Amino acid sequence: MNPRFRTVPRLGQTRRVADLLERWRAAARGAGATGPAGLTDAGEELIHRWREPHRHYHTVDHLRAVLDVVDRHAELAGRPDLVRLAAWCHDAVYDPRAGGDANEQASAELAVRLLTGLGLPADAVTEVRRLVLLTAGHQVDAGDADGALLCDADLAVLAAPPAAYERYAAAVRREYAHVPEPDFRIGRARVLSALLGLPALFRSPPLARRWERPARANLRRELAALATPGPAPA
Template sequence: MDLKFLEYKWFNLTLRFSKEENIREKWLYEIVSKHSSFNRAYHNLEHIIELCCLIEDFEKQLENPESLYFAAFFHDIVYFPGKTNNEIKSALLARKAMNELSVPEDITDKVTSIIRNTKDHFHIGSSESRDTLFFLDMDLSILGSHFDKYEEYYRQIRKEFICFPEKVYKNGRKKFLRSLLKRNFIFHTEPFRNKFEKQARENILLELKNYRRVWINV
């Protein structure tokens, strides 16, 4: 994990709004601390780094890349598997941080909206911005990765939900995966559909096939 890259991204982003080094360092510490918790097998600092790399790759296609970088840092800052209010609490914490960092209200509103939309990547309003759709696709891009990486991902998710009995978790996971396959498209934007859609569907089918054969060791 390249923590220096993460630090660079954070300080480069926040320096545009605040010269208060102690505030910038305070929130970086909070982000690192929360994402380094023992229960974070997938929703950790590595996930933020991967999102930042994707934002870099698609930066020229975004209206306001800064809002996506902030969303990357804060969208999972509150994460307790099985809880339904993670996104709301993450958005509130993001707003608190961005207010302290003197980020303009319009950017703050956009970031908190993106974070709330990660609660359900698909049941979103038709008025959502292109940037929001890009971030949602970035957040799910792991689904379209090489199967070796995808397999590591779903094992990590199982570790995060280790407090759930095997049958309960397995049934919930299968329901989620099948709901993805029923959609016309898993990804919202054309670039992500072109790059990840086919592989994502193949990966999901392989994971479902594994559940039919034998349960996965974590």
């Protein structure tokens, strides 16, 4: 394994990480990986990325939460293992200082490199890349069940109970600690307004029925707090 992605103690020595790695291996095998020798190395590289110290929300906890939603609702997807692999890769490259969709583009290319190296069929690699890129704007075409499930899982935190949502918002603020408060409020308000402007936050009917209303309430509450003079929401 590349020493760059080796942690001390070794990732596989902890139960939670071992379980996560097994989920990675199962998804890759289910999607057609033919290079089993590199499966663990690729999974450890991804986990190393998800554990970078500048992350506060986009961490392995977020990865696990997205995977949990996909697993619970796998029947909604046409190719759930590809959705799982896209979940693994969708924020694997995450630099809060990057502009536009640079993180999603880089994450998609990382997915291509890793999955091609594991021997996945070309059509599967292309589909994972497409799914990762969808998370830049969460705009999903009608009938795209796999894209809907991935994006719904990625946005599930928006429908969290208010206290949990506030912890999420605070963690995002910590990731952007380099941005002055006035600029952060403007930028964050732009993001929230774009989400509220989507025709629907959630596309999978059973998830939309449960999550659309509380998510929009959370977004509106945070948007109102950002417009209020004083400290950012904690």
